[in-house]
Amino acid sequence: MAAVTIQNVEKTFGTLKVIHGVNIEVKEHEFVVLVGPSGCGKSTLLRMIAGLETISDGEIVIGEKVVNNVHPRDRDIAMVFQNYALYPHMSIFDNMGFSLKLRKRSKAEIEKKVNEAAGILNLVPFLQREPRQLSGGQRQRVAMGRALVRDAQVFLFDEPLSNLDAKLRVTMRTEIKALHQRLKTTSIYVTHDQIEAMTMADRIVVMNAGRVEQIGAPLELYDHPGNLFVAGFLGSPSMNFIEGHFSRSDGEAVVVTEAGTRLPAPDLADAKEGQAVVFGVRPEHLILGANGVEATVEVVEPTGANIEVFADIGGADICAVFFERHLFEPGEKIGLGWDTGKVHLFDKESGQRI
Amino acid sequence: MSAKLKKSLLYWLMLSPLVVVILFPFGVMFVTAFRPREELFVFPPRWWFSEFRWSNFVEMWEKTNFGQALFNSLYVSIAATALGLLLSIPAAYALSRYRFPGKSAYRTFLLMTQMMSPIVLVLGLFRLMVVLGMVNNLNSLVLTYAAFNMAFTIWMLQSYFSTIPRDLEEAAWIDGATHFKSLIKIFLPLAVPAIAVTSIFSFINGWNEFVLALTMIRSSDDYTLPVQIYSQVAGRYQVEWHHVMAATILATVPVAIVFSWLQKYLIRGMALGAVK
Numbered sequence: 007m008a009a010v011t012i013q014n015v016e017k018t019f020g021t022l023k024v025i026h027g028v029n030i031e032v033k034e035h036e037f038v039v040l041v042g043p044s045g046c047g048k049s050t051l052l053r054m055i056a057g058l059e060t061i062s063d064g065e066i067v068i069g070e071k072v073v074n075n076v077h078p079r080d081r082d083i084a085m086v087f088q089n090y091a092l093y094p095h096m097s098i099f100d101n102m103g104f105s106l107k108l109r110k111r112s113k114a115e116i117e118k119k120v121n122e123a124a125g126i127l128n129l130v131p132f133l134q135r136e137p138r139q140l141s142g143g144q145r146q147r148v149a150m151g152r153a154l155v156r157d158a159q160v161f162l163f164d165e166p167l168s169n170l171d172a173k174l175r176v177t178m179r180t181e182i183k184a185l186h187q188r189l190k191t192t193s194i195y196v197t198h199d200q201i202e203a204m205t206m207a208d209r210i211v212v213m214n215a216g217r218v219e220q221i222g223a224p225l226e227l228y229d230h231p232g233n234l235f236v237a238g239f240l241g242s243p244s245m246n247f248i249e250g251h252f253s254r255s256d257g258e259a260v261v262v263t264e265a266g267t268r269l270p271a272p273d274l275a276d277a278k279e280g281q282a283v284v285f286g287v288r289p290e291h292l293i294l295g296a297n298g299v300e301a302t303v304e305v306v307e308p309t310g311a312n313i314e315v316f317a318d319i320g321g322a323d324i325c326a327v328f329f330e331r332h333l334f335e336p337g338e339k340i341g342l343g344w345d346t347g348k349v350h351l352f353d354k355e356s357g358q359r360i
Numbered sequence: 361m362s363a364k365l366k367k368s369l370l371y372w373l374m375l376s377p378l379v380v381v382i383l384f385p386f387g388v389m390f391v392t393a394f395r396p397r398e399e400l401f402v403f404p405p406r407w408w409f410s411e412f413r414w415s416n417f418v419e420m421w422e423k424t425n426f427g428q429a430l431f432n433s434l435y436v437s438i439a440a441t442a443l444g445l446l447l448s449i450p451a452a453y454a455l456s457r458y459r460f461p462g463k464s465a466y467r468t469f470l471l472m473t474q475m476m477s478p479i480v481l482v483l484g485l486f487r488l489m490v491v492l493g494m495v496n497n498l499n500s501l502v503l504t505y506a507a508f509n510m511a512f513t514i515w516m517l518q519s520y521f522s523t524i525p526r527d528l529e530e531a532a533w534i535d536g537a538t539h540f541k542s543l544i545k546i547f548l549p550l551a552v553p554a555i556a557v558t559s560i561f562s563f564i565n566g567w568n569e570f571v572l573a574l575t576m577i578r579s580s581d582d583y584t585l586p587v588q589i590y591s592q593v594a595g596r597y598q599v600e601w602h603h604v605m606a607a608t609i610l611a612t613v614p615v616a617i618v619f620s621w622l623q624k625y626l627i628r629g630m631a632l633g634a635v636k
Contacts, residue, residue, distance in 0.1 A: 058530050078533040085534045091527035095549045104545075105535035152535070 007192050008069035008159040009034045010055065015064035017050055017216075024050055025216045027064065032160075035190040037183075041203035041239070042213035048196045049164055051213075055194060056085050056162050069159060084153035085162040089169065090145045092137040092152075098124075099133040102151045123154040126185070143174045150182070154189075163195040167202065179205060200240050204228065212236045234357040237286050237350055243314060246292075248285045248322040249354060252277045261285040261351070267320025269299060272346045276360050283360065286350035289314070292326035298343030303334040317342070393417075393605035400601055413602070417610070420603035426610065428581060429588035433611075436498055436573075436584055437566035440505035441559050448510050449555070452517035453543075457526070470511040478508060482575050489576055496578040504572055509562040516561070520554030521547075560622055567615055585611045 010032040017025040025047045032038045040048040053059040055066055057078035065072050073081050084105075092101050100107075102123060103116040111119075124130045127147040137145055146166060153161055163182075167175045183206050186193055197203055203210050204224045212219040212227065212235070219239075220232040231237035237245045248269065250261040259273035261283055269285050277283065301317040301324060308314075308331070315326045315334060319342060326342060334340060351360045392400070393416060395409040420426060455463065478485075485504055486495070494500040524547065532542035548555075570586040577583055583591060589611060592604045 056530075056534060058533075077538075078530070079536045079538065081534075083534060085531070087527045087531060089525065089527060091525065091531035093528060093532075093546055104532070108536040108541065152531075156535075 007034050007190065009036075009067075010160055010192060010194065011065075011067040012051070012055070013065045013067070015051070015054065015066060016062045017047070017054060017059065018062045023216065025054075025062075028213075028216075028218050030211055030218065030221065032192060032194060034192055037186050037193045037195065037206060037208045038211060039195045039197060039203040039207035039209075040211045040213055041197055041200055042219075043239070044198055045215075046213045047216040048198075048213050052162055052164055052194060052196045055160075056083055057081050082159045083162055084156045084158035084160075085164065086146075086149045086153055086166040088165040090137075090149040090166075092145055092148055094137050097134055097136055098129060098140070098148050098151075101137065101148055102129075102133075102155050105152065105156050119155045120151075123151040126154065127151050142170050143178065146170060146174075146178060147181075150185070154185075159192065161191050161193040163193065163197075165197055166195075167197070168199070175202075182206065201242065204240065210240075212239060214239075230359070231286075231350065232359050234284060234286075234352045237352070237359075241288055243289050243325045243327065245286045245288050245350070246324045248319070248324070250283060250285055252279065252281045252283045252351065254279060259346070263320045263322060265321035267299060267322075269320075270344070270346050271349055271351060274351060274360050277351060281360075282354040284352040284354050284357075286352060287344050287348065289325045289327040291344050291348040292324070292328075293343045293345070294326075294328065294332065294340060295343040296341050298341035301340055301342045303336055303338045303340060305336065306334050308333070315340075389605045389608055392601055393609050395602055397600070397602055416602050416606045420600075420606040423600075424588060424592055424603060424607060425580065425583075426588070426607055429583050429585045430610075432498055432582060433567060433585040436501045436505065437563045439499075439502040440509065440566045441562040443502060444506040444509045444513055444562050445555065445559060447506070448513040448517055448558070449548075449551075451510075452514045452521050453547075455514065455518045456521035467515075470514055473511045479571055482571060485572065486575050495576060496582060498577070498582055498584075500576045501566075501569070501573055501584070504576075505562075505566040505569060509565055513558045513562055516558045517551070517554050521551060524550050556622070560619065564615065564619065 010030075012028055012030040012032075014027045014029060015025060016023065016027055028047075028051060030038070040051060042048050050059055054061050055068075057073065057076060061074050065074060067073065068081060068083070093104065096104065099120055102120045106116045106119060120133070121130070124133055127150060129144070129147055129151055132140060132144060132148075137148065140148065146169075149166065166182075167178050170178060179202055182195075186206075195202075195206060207224050209221060210224050210227055211221045214235050220227055220236045222230075224240075227236060228240050231240065231245075234247070238247065248261070248263055250263040250269065252271065253260055253262050254273065259271045259277070260268040261271045262268055271277075271285060299319055301319040303315060303317050304323075305316040306313060307316070311329075313328045313330075313332055315328065315332070317324050317326065317340065324342070352358060353360055391407065391409055394412050394414075395416075396411065396413045399406065399409055454460070455467065489495050489497075489500045492500075494503075528546050528550070529542045532546045533539070537545065568586065569584075570590070573584045573587045574590070577587060580588075580591065585607075589604060589607050592607065593599050
């Protein structure tokens with residue numbers, strides 16, 4: 007097991023720069039998730055760590071060794087591909103034992119290792135089958151198994167769950183997390199699904215347009231997003247953003263929207279009077295109350311566990327999540343309040359947290 | 361009778377003249393090959409023969425040196441196919457996996473070579489073989505057939521290779537395989553259907569080729585089958601038609617059987633190559 011250090015790494019395809027100087031440190035035993043919208047460069051970065059893409063600039067260090075010019079086979083990494091990349095002409099046993107066979111391990115050792123991994127992943131009954139005879143979830147586990155038999159320094163996962171149906175995805179998510187807790191292999195996991203990122207990661211790296219937006223523990227990023235992008239990306243339904251100007255009047259801090267609605271805000275030292283800001287509040291932090299700001303209900307979506315209410319608050323859209331079953335009628339007036347300690351303010355121009 | 365059955369009967373009826381036209385030469389070939397010699401030119405002509413004259417084949421085999429020609433044809437077709445594939449597989453692999461300058465120009469060039477009829481090139485090729493000292497040498501046919509087939513085989517293989525996910529090779533590298541090993545262990549086994557299909561095409565091209573064989577080969581010991589059969593007809597006072605037809609059956613039927621047996625692979629291979 008080894009740490010992975012990514013230093014000022016850049017990637018250009020022809021004249022197109024897709025990764026702009028990325029710095030990430032993955033500690034030993036850590037489970038780091040790279041998350042971002044599609045096209046943000048997260049998969050490219052993972053493939054650069056794997057050695058499947060060249061590194062245009064900067065350095066990638068695995069363990070103590072700079073691996074920029076090291077062939078994938080000598081990096082001692084294991085990777086789970088999005089489409090699993092199982093060898094279709096080999097049995098599951100051979101698929102899982104392929105890497106050991108290449109390393110000229112003894113038959114007995116290969117058998118032992120493969121059976122061990124198959125035991126962990128409940129694949130023992132399928133070892134003699136071929137990949138096409140397995141279901142999506144089973145194939146996914148074989149792909150994991152292939153990585154597991156290796157005792158590799160680092161595990162890389164490239165959106166391994168995106169081809170599974172929703173239910174299986176949740177199950178596999180838990181299995182992967184449990185597996186990591188047991189094996190403690192340094193892992194780098196790429197996904198576009200913020201829930202996967204939140205639930206699995208020790209630390210999340212949020213990426214956007216080839217840059218790292220923020221790195222931190224899941225709840226830390228959720229509670230203190232560094233900028234508008236991270237704030238909007240993590241959380242479902244996502245954070246409400248309302249544009250306005252910061253103002254202090256009568257000793258109270260507010261954000262005044264264009265329509266003149268006054269939204270109570272935290273009195274932050276760095277916020278200047280009249281500064282153009284974006285007011286951000288998470289749907290689950292909205293509280294129903296008569297003395298709140300007036301909002302008009304537009305759509306109500308009960309999910310069973312909770313109720314999502316979409317409303318108009320002073321000309322801006324807002325979404326609120328309630329765990330009590332308030333079944334409002336469209337057009338109904340409600341009062342929405344919040345704890346100003348849970349409100350996030352961002353500078354409108356830079357998008358950075360104030 | 362169901363509407364569907366009626367419809368298909370109607371279609372078959374409409375197609376039947378075409379079927380007759382196509383099958384007629386085969387029918388003539390068949391009845392002539394098994395006919396006793398005396399019945400070849402009787403008048404009025406008879407459609408059927410009085411007995412199955414198997415001995416026609418035995419006589420023909422000895423008289424026309426058929427065994428040697430068969431061997432020559434097999435040698436040329438197999439060697440040309442092997443040589444062609446040996447060169448086409450790497451070329452197709454490079455075309456499907458790598459980006460390099462002039463790639464699309466190269467593909468167009470390959471296609472353009474197909475626009476030239478071999479007959480146009482016969483003279484030039486003959487003179488080339490004279491220079492190389494390879495006239496009257498079966499290997500001259502091996503070289504030219506392989507060369508003529510390569511454009512086709514490269515295109516065919518390349519379109520199939522592109523359907524084999526790159527991830528599989530990448531997974532093999534990460535598993536610890538060298539580039540070469542991943543080719544041998546992962547890529548080529550998956551490319552077998554395409555390789556089989558292109559070999560069949562290439563083999564049949566070599567098997568049927570006539571003009572180049574007629575040009576390059578002088579001595580009757582080196583004749584390939586088409587030339588050998590032709591030599592039984594051309595420039596003779598008396599043509600032993602029953603022998604010619606017996607030879608034709610032996611030259612075409614085995615290949616036709618193999619071809620139809622492999623047809624399913626052929627269609628699968630072509631479809632797989634086409635639909636990405």
